[in-house]
Every structure is written in structure tokens, then in C-alpha cells.
Amino acid sequence: MKMSIISRLKKAAQQSMIVLFALSLTLTSCQKDDDDDNNNNNNSEPSSSLQFGDGTLVAVRSETVQSTPFGDVTITLGTGVAVFAAGSNYTSFADAGVVSLNSESLQKQSNNSYVFTPGVANPTGIDFSGGVNWSVAGNSTTGVPAFTHTVSHGFPNAGNITSGNEVSKSAGFTVTITNISNADSVYFMINDKLKAFAGNATTATFSAADLSGLSKGQGIVTVAPWKFSTAQYGGKNFYFVTETVKQKSVTIVD
Numbered sequence: 399m400k401m402s403i404i405s406r407l408k409k410a411a412q413q414s415m416i417v418l419f420a421l422s423l424t425l426t427s428c429q430k431d432d433d434d435d436n437n438n439n440n441n442s443e444p445s446s447s448l449q450f451g452d453g454t455l456v457a458v459r460s461e462t463v464q465s466t467p468f469g470d471v472t473i474t475l476g477t478g479v480a481v482f483a484a485g486s487n488y489t490s491f492a493d494a495g496v497v498s499l500n501s502e503s504l505q506k507q508s509n510n511s512y513v514f515t516p517g518v519a520n521p522t523g524i525d526f527s528g529g530v531n532w533s534v535a536g537n538s539t540t541g542v543p544a545f546t547h548t549v550s551h552g553f554p555n556a557g558n559i560t561s562g563n564e565v566s567k568s569a570g571f572t573v574t575i576t577n578i579s580n581a582d583s584v585y586f587m588i589n590d591k592l593k594a595f596a597g598n599a600t601t602a603t604f605s606a607a608d609l610s611g612l613s614k615g616q617g618i619v620t621v622a623p624w625k626f627s628t629a630q631y632g633g634k635n636f637y638f639v640t641e642t643v644k645q646k647s648v649t650i651v652d
Contacts, residue, residue: 460645532549555577581598587622
């Protein structure tokens with residue numbers, strides 16, 4: 399049965415959240431950065447291992463290639479996520495009031511993280527054609543200051559995923575992409591299997607052992623370069639991340 403365009407968009411939105419999940423793994427494993435030297439400036443620091451400050455705000459631009467009877471269709475989505483540290487090493491998150499990205503409100507989750515998810519009423523999500531502009535209402539009780547911030551470093555550039563359409567669990571699989579630039583680090587994923595590399599990587603090999611936990615059937619290959627900058631508000635250090643996500647549908651076999 400053919401999927402409707404809305405169904406495809408919703409499917410792509412669900413897959414884009416895998417990348418946000420990958421970022422959450424990084425958040426929980428990184429230590430708090432105590433460097434307060436960046437004063438309201440977008441100063442990029444090349445790094446493949448990011449240490450997060452008092453808050454991290456991520457803009458995600460996702461492009462998914464879906465195969466249809468009429469040829470491949472590229473679906474573009476804009477999403478976002480934000481978290482504000484309430485405990486050391488991001489063991490818990492703080493309420494920051496209303497948080498919006500390009501005038502689109504992010505929904506606060508039960509753990510005080512903030513996420514924007516495209517829906518039927520807005521299937522392509524946040525429009526980044528005018529840049530990346532954050533607004534945080536703040537919360538005096540939790541110590542999160544109010545601020546607005548425009549990200550100036552732009553999104554990473556990513557070419558097309560050129561690896562095949564069939565992923566063999568027994569033989570392993572190498573993910574390839576034509577080019578990556580303007581990135582501090584790159585995530586390569588096959589479904590929820592993740593590898594992280596420095597920002598110039600264009601290939602990642604997944605062994606049979608890496609892929610052993612995958613189920614056969616439809617899957618998604620993801621390449622997600624990201625770049626960050628920092629700024630200080632209210633005496634606290636915040637990280638602003640832009641992430642470009644390229645995704646391709648694959649079939650996972652033995």
C-alpha cells in the first residue's frame with residue numbers, strides 16, 4: 399500500500415528524533431564546562447567531544463530521501479531541542495519557562511527537556527531559511543536567565559549519502575557521504591547504532607558485531623554533522639548547536 403505524503407512526513411519526523419536521542423546520549427556523558435570566557439559571542443571551537451555548559455540549545459535541519467513509485471523524494475524537516483542543567487553533569491534538567499526557536503514554541507517534556515516535533519498541522523517543522531533565533535523566557539526559581547540569541551555560525555554542509563540501499567548484518571556495512579564541511583563532529587547511524595567522528599569524516603564502517611542487534615526489514619541510515627558556539631547570559635554559559643541530518647531508507651538483511 400502506498401504511503402500518503404503526510405504519512406511519509408510523520409515517518410521522517412519520527413526518524414529525525416533518533417538524532418536528538420543521539421545528542422541526549424552525548425549530553426548525559428559529558429561533564430559541565432566551567433569556562434566562562436566567552437561573553438555574548440559566537441566563538442566556535444573545533445572539537446569532536448563537546449562539553450556542555452549551563453544549557454544546550456540545538457537546531458536540527460533534516461533531509462530524508464524516500465523512495466516512491468515516481469522516483470526519490472527528499473523531505474526536509476526543521477526541529478529543535480533544548481536542555482538546561484539543574485544538576486551537575488546534566489543529571490537533571492531545569493524549567494526555563496517558554497522556549498521558542500524561530501518563533502515556534504518547543505514543548506516541555508516531563509523531565510524538563512524541550513522538544514519541537516513536526517506534526518500534521520506543520521509537517522515540515524521549523525523554517526530555517528531566515529537563520530536560527532532562540533528565545534528563552536527564563537525562570538528565576540530555577541536560575542535560568544531570560545535571553546534571546548541569534549546563531550551566526552550556520553548549519554554544517556552535508557552532501558548525499560552514497561552507500562547502498564541494502565545493509566547486511568552478517569557482512570557489515572560502510573556508510574559513505576560525498577562531503578562534510580563546517581562541522582565540529584559527525585554522527586553516523588544505522589537505526590539506533592551510533593558512531594561519532596571528527597568533523598571531516600565522510601565514511602564509517604559498522605561491523606557485523608555492531609549491527610547484530612538490528613532487526614531485519616526497513617531501516618534508516620543517518621549522517622549528522624553538527625557545529626557549536628557559546629555565549630554567556632546572566633553569568634552562565636550556553637551552547638548553541640546546529641545539526642544537519644541526512645537520512646536514507648535502507649533494507650536490513652542477514
